[in-house]
Amino acid sequence: MIGFDTDLLIVGGGPGGIAAALCARQQGLSVVVADPRASPIDKACGEGLMPGGLAVLKSLGVDPVGMPLRGINYLDEQRRAEAPFRNGPGRGVRRTTLHAAMTDQAKQNDVDWIATKVDDVRQDAEGVTAGGIRARWLIAADGLHSVVRRAVGISCVAGSPRRYGLRWHYQVPAWSEFVEVYWSRWGEAYVTPVEPGLVGVAILSPHRPQLDWFPSLAARLADFQRGPARGCGPMRQLVSRRVAGRVLLVGDAAGYEDALTGEGVSLAVKQAEAAVAAIVGDNPMSYERAWHSITRRYRLLTRGLVLASAWQPARRAVVPACCALPAVFDRAVHLLAH
Numbered sequence: 450m451i452g453f454d455t456d457l458l459i460v461g462g463g464p465g466g467i468a469a470a471l472c473a474r475q476q477g478l479s480v481v482v483a484d485p486r487a488s489p490i491d492k493a494c495g496e497g498l499m500p501g502g503l504a505v506l507k508s509l510g511v512d513p514v515g516m517p518l519r520g521i522n523y524l525d526e527q528r529r530a531e532a533p534f535r536n537g538p539g540r541g542v543r544r545t546t547l548h549a550a551m552t553d554q555a556k557q558n559d560v561d562w563i564a565t566k567v568d569d570v571r572q573d574a575e576g577v578t579a580g581g582i583r584a585r586w587l588i589a590a591d592g593l594h595s596v597v598r599r600a601v602g603i604s605c606v607a608g609s610p611r612r613y614g615l616r617w618h619y620q621v622p623a624w625s626e627f628v629e630v631y632w633s634r635w636g637e638a639y640v641t642p643v644e645p646g647l648v649g650v651a652i653l654s655p656h657r658p659q660l661d662w663f664p665s666l667a668a669r670l671a672d673f674q675r676g677p678a679r680g681c682g683p684m685r686q687l688v689s690r691r692v693a694g695r696v697l698l699v700g701d702a703a704g705y706e707d708a709l710t711g712e713g714v715s716l717a718v719k720q721a722e723a724a725v726a727a728i729v730g731d732n733p734m735s736y737e738r739a740w741h742s743i744t745r746r747y748r749l750l751t752r753g754l755v756l757a758s759a760w761q762p763a764r765r766a767v768v769p770a771c772c773a774l775p776a777v778f779d780r781a782v783h784l785l786a787h
Contacts, residue, residue, distance in 0.1 A: 453576060455481045457728065458584035460567045460597050463490055465700030465717030466590035467551040467560075471509040472725040474558040483580045485566040488552045489545040493616045493679040495711045496649045497628050497641045498540045498547075499786045502715020505722060506551075510558075513550040515542035516642040519626040521711075521782050523771045526665055530771035531627065532782035539786065541628070543618075543643040547714070567591075570600040570696065577695050586728045587696045590717070593686050595702035601693040605686055605704075610759050613682030614708055615658040616651040621673040623648055628711060632768050633662040634761060639711065640666065653684075653708055684708060685755075691740050692733045697724045703740060706751040710785050719743050746784050 457473045459466045462484030470480045484490075497518055498506070506512070518541050520533035556562075567580040570587065577587040579597070589597035598605060623642030631638040636654025643649050650670070652658035660667045688704035691697060698704075700717035720743055727736035758764040771778040 452583065453585055454582045455479045455561070455584045457481070457586050457588065458483060458577065458579060458582050459588045459590060460484070460579065461590035461592065461700070461702070462486065462488070462552070462562070463492065463590060463592070463700065464547060464551060464714050465721050466588070467555050468506070468509060468718040469588045469590060469699055469721035469725055470555050470560045471511070471551070471558060472722050473728070474560060475509070476725060476729050478725075478729070481561045481563060481582055481584070482555070483563050483565050483567050483582065485564055489548040491545050491679060493614050493651065493681040494544045494713065495616075495639045495641055495651045495708055496541055496544055496643050497639075497711050498542055499712055499715040500534050500537050500539045501787045502712070502718050503540050505715075505718045509554065511551050511554050513540070513542045513547045515540040515546065516623055516644065517626055518628055518641070520628075522625070522627045522629045523632065523768050523778070524629060525632050525768040528768050528772050530768055530775065530778050532775075532779045534786045535783050536786070541641045541643045541649070543647070543649070546643075568596050568600070570597055572601070572694050572696065585695070588699050588721070588724055589696060589702050590699045590721070591702055593681065593684070593701045593705060595698065597696065598688065598698055598702050601696045603693055603698070604689045607683045608685030608687045610655050610755065611683040612653055612655050612685065612707060612755070613658070613680060614651055614653050614684060615678050615680045616649055617678050618643070618676040619648050619650060619670050619673050620646055621648055621670060622646055631663040631666050632764070634764060635659070635662045637709065638663045638666055651708070690737060692737050695733065697727065697733055697736050699724050706748050707755050709754055710747060710751045712747050712785055716744060716747060750781060750785065
């Protein structure tokens, strides 16, 4: 490999980046992951793996310890709508547990790591140089506010409404095998079991998140210890394109609607697989088409829900509508879980 340090440089060592590394190793590519953070990396996250995303992870040799997820419940203070997953369970996995499992699998597959922050990217017709590494290709998986994306001239703006997320862990025995989504007039709370004695609670809202918006949930958690908060946002990032020469964007860096439908990790893993396929085929623009196909259902449904719920009368009608139209709710959950 004269003139190159590696076939693929991946900037960002989160789930999307490591999934790309594992996919690339399966295809026989040499891989270097650049990330200044020590493993395991934590992040504000709903921590629920949809069945489709879990299946892709297993195909990469990653089977993280967690709690089975049988479906999704939408709740308000009076009603509950339930939609089981049709094709087997997903899994609630603590973000650090997932990252540790993925990192271990990557290192077993001879993925190299460098602890460096990449803030400059130069490329030509043959390759890319960043972080002191010369590679044939680069995958950027460095998050919502991607430095690589900016460095290669891909435009991005924060969309509206601007929503933010905050996540805590509560030391409480899991009471459900479903992801519970509590709706209030100000935001949504996602409750995901991640360990036998631990649940994650993530609140999404345009406002400063408050557990008191959800009285029944607040009462259930009142006597249990809460861990530190982690936040992120604004979540909606409108990215003009996913490919610039020999640089491809994966995960949150590639554009994001909202965490409302809980698919972030699953989508990142599927995008990683598609990006590596485009690289192996020496056809990077095929990834742009694949990205649109992979994310279409998520983008349409999530955007529709976010826009509808921005109007208070419609927001109050979400859970009643799901209760009144269970087949529609079930179908929507099935499409997102696939």
